Ligand SMILES: [Zn+2]
């Protein structure tokens with residue numbers, strides 16, 4: 001809740017006119033509690049889990065010719081009912097684990113100093129913080145995920161996430177409840193180390209989920225805007241991790257490729273990629289835009 005009762009009061013406190021974005025924020029948030037603003041994350045997560053995977057799910061069902069060739073594992077096809085079962089399971093997790101986790105984590109969010117007031121951060125400040133959050137998430141998630149591939153961690157917890165050897169967008173948060181708690185830590189670390197505005201936190205939670213849905217989509221679209229993000233792992237990188245399954249010692253990172261490169265856990269993936277590229281070149285001549293989906297066949 002903002003400590004001003006009117007726009008002139010807010011302007012007087014800031015010593016300047018409010019920007020357009022600040023006026024919008026004032027009008028929206030002035031009478032709402034910080035807790036209520038934080039709980040918006042629950043609505044955003046519900047919408048993101050429900051809506052963002054839909055285009056690729058639709059593609060999986062309809063198999064449009066022009067895009068179907070980008071399916072990474074074309075031999076594995078899930079029916080609509082199988083995908084809906086995954087969605088129902090994710091929604092169950094959402095109501096029993098993710099939502100309550102958001103509700104009870106508010107004191108921690110308050111303690112680290114996430115603010116809701118004015119002035120709003122600049123676009124560059126938000127961007128810089130989000131980049132740092134992604135870097136911290138990626139590094140920490142790499143090691144937590146790698147530990148979950150130990151014998152005990154895999155059999156007791158992480159095995160559930162690997163039920164989908166050819167993932168779909170809905171399967172991004174499909175996991176044991178303990179994994180959701182464990183891998184919530186890397187997501188929380190960035191905002192805890194560099195606390196920002198509530199709007200930055202909303203964006204962070206939303207973008208992290210959208211990124212996870214993208215890497216589990218099962219499609220590697222060559223003209224996706226994410227191809228312009230340096231070191232972005234994307235669907236193909238993580239799909240290989242699911243393809244190899246429980247024995248996987250490859251491609252642990254959640255966002256970028258460099259951790260797997262530095263720690264040598266992408267050797268099998270790169271070797272296989274190179275081998276298949278060479279085979280294709282031998283077979284068909286140099287094929288710059290060959291079907292990525294043939295790499296696992
Ligand atoms: Zn794994």
Ligand SMILES: [Zn+2]
Nearest residue numbers: 161216238242
């Ligand atoms: Zn996964």
